[in-house]
Amino acid sequence: AQSVTQPDIHITVSEGASLELRCNYSYGATPYLFWYVQSPGQGLQLLLKYFSGDTLVQGIKGFEAEFKRSQSSFNLRKPSVHWSDAAEYFCAVGAYSSASKIIFGSGTRLSIRP
Amino acid sequence: GAGVSQSPSNKVTEKGKDVELRCDPISGHTALYWYRQSLGQGLEFLIYFQGNSAPDKSGLPSDRFSAERTGGSVSTLTIQRTQQEDSAVYLCASSFRGRGPNSNQPQHFGDGTRLSIL
Numbered sequence: 001a002q003s004v005t006q007p008d009i010h011i012t013v014s015e016g017a018s019l020e021l022r023c024n025y026s027y028g029a030t031p032y033l034f035w036y037v038q039s040p041g042q043g044l045q046l047l048l049k050y051f052s053g054d055t056l057v058q059g060i061k062g063f064e065a066e067f068k069r070s071q072s073s074f075n076l077r078k079p080s081v082h083w084s085d086a087a088e089y090f091c092a093v094g095a096y097s098s099a100s101k102i103i104f105g106s107g108t109r110l111s112i113r114p
Numbered sequence: 115g116a117g118v119s120q121s122p123s124n125k126v127t128e129k130g131k132d133v134e135l136r137c138d139p140i141s142g143h144t145a146l147y148w149y150r151q152s153l154g155q156g157l158e159f160l161i162y163f164q165g166n167s168a169p170d171k172s173g174l175p176s177d178r179f180s181a182e183r184t185g186g187s188v189s190t191l192t193i194q195r196t197q198q199e200d201s202a203v204y205l206c207a208s209s210f211r212g213r214g215p216n217s218n219q220p221q222h223f224g225d226g227t228r229l230s231i232l
Contacts, residue, residue: 034220034221036223041225042225043205043207043224043225043226044157044205044223046220046221046222049220101147101159101162101170102147102221103159104149104156104157104159105156106155106156107155107156107157
């Protein structure tokens with residue numbers, strides 16, 4: 001069964017600084033990978049997804065993520081964060097089979113230092 | 115509507131009462147998921163419906179929890195004899211799940227129902 005680990009519970013970065021949020025997955029075959037963002041009191045919004053092809057995927061709001069099969073990772077990056085990026089970020093993994101569910105990591109809370 | 119709709123947005127009830135939470139998925143989406151998110155926690159998978167297949171109920175925490183999806187569209191999550199530990203935000207998501215490559219489409223989430231058990 002697939003699983004997702006987000007090792008950082010809370011990260012604080014300064015506005016304008018670069019960001020990298022870590023995500024490690026466990027799955028025996030090629031996974032489908034997602035990053036979602038959740039602002040307070042809101043549902044989750046999809047930032048980007050990886051299905052196949054180019055391992056560097058671009059998303060909304062200036063985010064990107066890189067799929068590294070050898071490291072079982074799908075880290076989220078942004079070159080320069082804005083105060084509005086403060087939120088909870090979730091990595092998720094799904095399997096090819098339509099019968100299987102999508103599993104979420106426990107999330108990383110991002111705070112922005114002015 | 116254009117998105118996933120959940121109702122009510124907030125529900126306060128007394129311990130021991132039954133509650134029903136409703137989810138209207140995006141039209142045409144074949145998959146529907148329920149998650150529970152406790153304060154400051156990640157998403158806990160509850161149940162997954164896909165088309166006409168038997169639902170994956172592996173995440174339901176006890177037999178007090180049940181869900182149904184009528185006509186492949188609207189879903190209701192029912193919690194019987196509520197307990198204080200059931201207090202959480204209950205999120206619903208839907209997606210299109212077909213067959214073949216790229217069949218695992220991203221989920222679209224509703225804003226959730228915040229359930230408070232007194």
